[in-house]
Amino acid sequence: MNVLVTGGAGYVGSHAAKLLAREGHELWIYDNLVFGHRGAAPAGRLIEGDLLDFDKLAGVLREKEIDAVMHFAAFAYVGESVTDPAKYYRNNVLGTLSLMEAMRATGVSKIVFSSTCATYGEPDSVPIRETQPQRPINPYGFTKLVIEHALADYTRAYGWGYAALRYFNAAGASADGDIGEDHDPETHLIPLILQVALGQREKVTIFGDRLPTPDGTCIRDYIHVDDLATAHLAALGKLEKGTELKLNLGTGRGTSVREVIDACREVTGHPIPADVAGPRAGDPPSLVADPSSALQALGWKAKFTEIRPIVESAWKWHKAHPKGYGDRG
Numbered sequence: 001m002n003v004l005v006t007g008g009a010g011y012v013g014s015h016a017a018k019l020l021a022r023e024g025h026e027l028w029i030y031d032n033l034v035f036g037h038r039g040a041a042p043a044g045r046l047i048e049g050d051l052l053d054f055d056k057l058a059g060v061l062r063e064k065e066i067d068a069v070m071h072f073a074a075f076a077y078v079g080e081s082v083t084d085p086a087k088y089y090r091n092n093v094l095g096t097l098s099l100m101e102a103m104r105a106t107g108v109s110k111i112v113f114s115s116t117c118a119t120y121g122e123p124d125s126v127p128i129r130e131t132q133p134q135r136p137i138n139p140y141g142f143t144k145l146v147i148e149h150a151l152a153d154y155t156r157a158y159g160w161g162y163a164a165l166r167y168f169n170a171a172g173a174s175a176d177g178d179i180g181e182d183h184d185p186e187t188h189l190i191p192l193i194l195q196v197a198l199g200q201r202e203k204v205t206i207f208g209d210r211l212p213t214p215d216g217t218c219i220r221d222y223i224h225v226d227d228l229a230t231a232h233l234a235a236l237g238k239l240e241k242g243t244e245l246k247l248n249l250g251t252g253r254g255t256s257v258r259e260v261i262d263a264c265r266e267v268t269g270h271p272i273p274a275d276v277a278g279p280r281a282g283d284p285p286s287l288v289a290d291p292s293s294a295l296q297a298l299g300w301k302a303k304f305t306e307i308r309p310i311v312e313s314a315w316k317w318h319k320a321h322p323k324g325y326g327d328r329g
């Protein structure tokens with residue numbers, strides 16, 4: 001297939017792009033490089049552009065004879081979405097609608113969309129099934145939920161096919177250590193801890209240790225980026241007119257912040273000093289996927305189910321690339 005990967009120079013998108021290329025798809029990356037990296041995109045495949053540039057997008061969809069879109073491009077800092085919601089509604093909602101209109105104008109009707117477990121808000125129970133109510137507790141989660149609804153409406157009205165993949169916490173890096181996570185600012189737990197092991201930070205701060213979990217720290221479901229990539233390809237293969245897939249992508253296994261830190265200590269051999277602060281606003285105590293629908297619908301399940309090999313793959317990348325892609329001013 002000819003696939004347009006928006007946000008393909010970013011963390012999750014670059015891993016999906018790499019797999020698409022390996023599987024013989026013709027892919028083009030569309031990214032404005034606000035957070036992405038030239039070095040993360042397969043050589044000669046990057047088209048620099050913004051989602052809000054309708055004419056450019058429509059031109060690319062037409063010229064490259066795109067069959068389907070994988071849409072990763074978005075802003076994804078939960079905390080920032082609370083203090084600057086306009087930035088999130090503009091990029092994640094208006095930007096995506098611009099893409100969807102460009103698709104409509106050019107007759108492209110298949111899309112795999114990066115949604116998130118943040119659309120569930122504070123779940124009534126874990127593990128979370130897709131049938132649980134979606135009640136986001138921050139603007140970021142709302143922007144993703146709005147697009148899930150828009151995709152359902154376009155699908156019914158215009159005969160599209162879509163998959164909304166609700167990832168839990170993306171983690172790890174490509175097995176060959178070529179591409180990995182490089183966010184600036186970095187807010188994600190595993191890279192922050194590994195920066196301590198690299199001597200770039202003194203310590204990691206645990207956000208809350210008196211939460212209603214066995215060791216008092218937040219529990220998350222860390223899902224390897226290569227597993228996310230495999231799920232995207234499987235979903236792409238299922239898209240037909242009228243397809244509507246809304247699937248959790250996680251391992252089904254929860255890991256606490258303390259357990260993540262311990263795994264990083266084991267993998268790096270560094271003591272990794274940690275202190276404790278209060279919980280971060282808007283952080284639910286526990287988010288774990290029930291991934292059984294993805295198994296049923298796609299025949300997909302995570303290969304990485306333990307935190308240690310996930311951390312090992314991330315460490316391989318960070319150790320070899322202590323400055324990430326090295327393209328910061």
Ligand SMILES: NC(=O)c1ccc[n+]([C@@H]2O[C@H](COP(=O)([O-])OP(=O)(O)OC[C@H]3O[C@@H](n4cnc5c(N)ncnc54)[C@H](O)[C@@H]3O)[C@@H](O)[C@H]2O)c1
Nearest residue numbers: 007010011012031032034035036050051073074076114170
């Ligand atoms: N990382 C996670 O744990 C996680 C979890 C759930 C969902 N998601 C979603 O997955 C997607 C990818 O996340 P990520 O962690 O790889 O983020 P990322 O910031 O690394 O990648 C996003 C990419 O999109 C590009 N981009 C942003 N706005 C754009 C625009 N208007 N036009 C063109 N390009 C634009 C950025 O430059 C970047 O390369 C996002 O949609 C995010 O909401 C991520």
Ligand SMILES: O=c1ccn([C@@H]2O[C@H](COP(=O)(O)OP(=O)(O)O[C@H]3O[C@H](CO)[C@@H](O)[C@H](O)[C@H]3O)[C@@H](O)[C@H]2O)c(=O)[nH]1
Nearest residue numbers: 076116117118168169187188189205206207218257280283
């Ligand atoms: O310095 C830190 C950073 C994080 N945490 C905790 O570690 C866990 C994971 O945090 P982080 O890595 O920041 O991920 P999330 O806030 O869970 O958000 C990610 O995962 C979401 C899905 O759960 C996605 O929607 C978001 O885009 C993505 O950033 C949370 O419990 C945090 O409270 C700490 O204790 N200390």
